[in-house]
Amino acid sequence: DAGVIQSPRHEVTEMGQEVTLRCKPISGHNSLFWYRQTMMRGLELLIYFNNNVPIDDSGMPEDRFSAKMPNASFSTLKIQPSEPRDSAVYFCASRDSGTDTQYFGPGTRLTVL
Amino acid sequence: QQQVKQSPQSLIVQKGGISIINCAYENTAFDYFPWYQQFPGKGPALLIAIRPDVSEKKEGRFTISFNKSAKQFSLHIMDSQPGDSATYFCAASKGGSQGNLIFGKGTKLSVKP
Numbered sequence: 001d002a003g004v005i006q007s008p009r010h011e012v013t014e015m016g017q018e019v020t021l022r023c024k025p026i027s028g029h030n031s032l033f034w035y036r037q038t039m040m041r042g043l044e045l046l047i048y049f050n051n052n053v054p055i056d057d058s059g060m061p062e063d064r065f066s067a068k069m070p071n072a073s074f075s076t077l078k079i080q081p082s083e084p085r086d087s088a089v090y091f092c093a094s095r096d097s098g099t100d101t102q103y104f105g106p107g108t109r110l111t112v113l
Numbered sequence: 114q115q116q117v118k119q120s121p122q123s124l125i126v127q128k129g130g131i132s133i134i135n136c137a138y139e140n141t142a143f144d145y146f147p148w149y150q151q152f153p154g155k156g157p158a159l160l161i162a163i164r165p166d167v168s169e170k171k172e173g174r175f176t177i178s179f180n181k182s183a184k185q186f187s188l189h190i191m192d193s194q195p196g197d198s199a200t201y202f203c204a205a206s207k208g209g210s211q212g213n214l215i216f217g218k219g220t221k222l223s224v225k226p
Contacts, residue, residue, distance in 0.1 A: 004156070033213075043157070043202060043216040056213060091156050100147070102214065104156030 002026075004105035006092050012111045018080040021108045024073055025094030033093040033102060034067055034077050043091075049075065082112045117205050119217025126224050132190040134220045136203035139184065143205040145212065148177065148188050151200045151219075160201070161188070193224045 005024040013019055025032050034046040047057040052069045060067070064083070069075040079086055089109050093102040118137045126132045136146075147162035163170045163177040163186065170177045176189040190197055200219045206212035 042218040045213055045215075048213055093156070100145070100162060101159045104158065106154070107156055 004092055004094050004103055006090075006105035006108050008108060009106065010109045010111075012113065013082055014113050015083055016081045017112075018078065019082045019086075019110060019112075021077040021079075021090050021092075021110070023075045023077070023092030023105060025075070025092070026096075026103055027073065029094035029096045029103070030072070031095040031097065031102075032069060032075050033095070034075070035091040035093065035104075037089045037091060037107070038087075046077070046090075079110075082110075084112045086110060087112050117203055117215050117217045119203050119220060121220060122218070123221045124223070126193045126222065128193065128195060128224055128226050130193050130224075132188075132193045132197070132222055132224070134188045134201055134203070134222070135185065136187065136205075136217050137183075137185045138205050140205070140207065141184070142207040143215075145206045146177070146179065146186050147204050147214070148175075149202045149204060149216075151202065157202055190222075193222075195224045195226050198222055198224050 007022045030051050032049045035043050036046055037043045046059045047067045048055050049069045067077045089107045091104050091107045093104045095102045120135050148160045149157035150160045151157040161172050161175050161177055163179050165181050168179050174191045179186045200221045202219045203217040204214040206214050
């Protein structure tokens with residue numbers, strides 16, 4: 001099993017640019033989570049999908065952030081326009097229904113200059 | 114009331130010693146309490162979890178102790194090894210394992226040989 005796949009692993013961009021982070025959940029998992037990790041704020045849930053439908057997006061910082069899940073095997077997190085304070089490691093995690101465990105991907109380290 | 118407070122921020126333990134990390138929560142609706150382990154450059158991975166109907170759960174060298182009345186739970190790592198050096202996160206959710214996880218800020222554990 002390949003696990004949760006995220007791309008890119010590292011992204012360096014300039015303030016004002018659009019950034020798109022990608023996630024492929026584990027096959028068969030029906031829940032997908034996007035998290036942001038920073039030293040100051042720790043690990044924060046941004047948005048959560050169940051069966052491709054956004055269930056809770058209360059953690060999305062502001063309108064510059066958007067997330068989509070067009071099908072069961074792909075999700076994107078987009079930041080437009082990006083700002084230096086968006087610099088963080090972004091994790092995607094997936095979970096199978098009826099089970100406890102969230103499986104995290106390796107993360108995307110985003111640096112906004 | 115949604116917070117999970119974790120301490121200490123960092124911990125240094127000698128090989129063979131016991132590592133203890135503590136967490137406290139306020140929301141009595143929380144009913145699922147996992148611990149995640151994160152190595153540098155990797156995503157968090159589930160280590161062990163407990164529900165409030167038991168006061169202790171042990172898996173190998175790792176034990177969760179849960180005190181419902183005090184709204185506290187802790188992770189004990191017995192016979193700590195250098196390979197245990199990682200960041201540990203406690204978390205809590207309501208709605209069981211299907212709920213959204215609220216993470217503590219993390220504890221960086223270093224086990225000295």
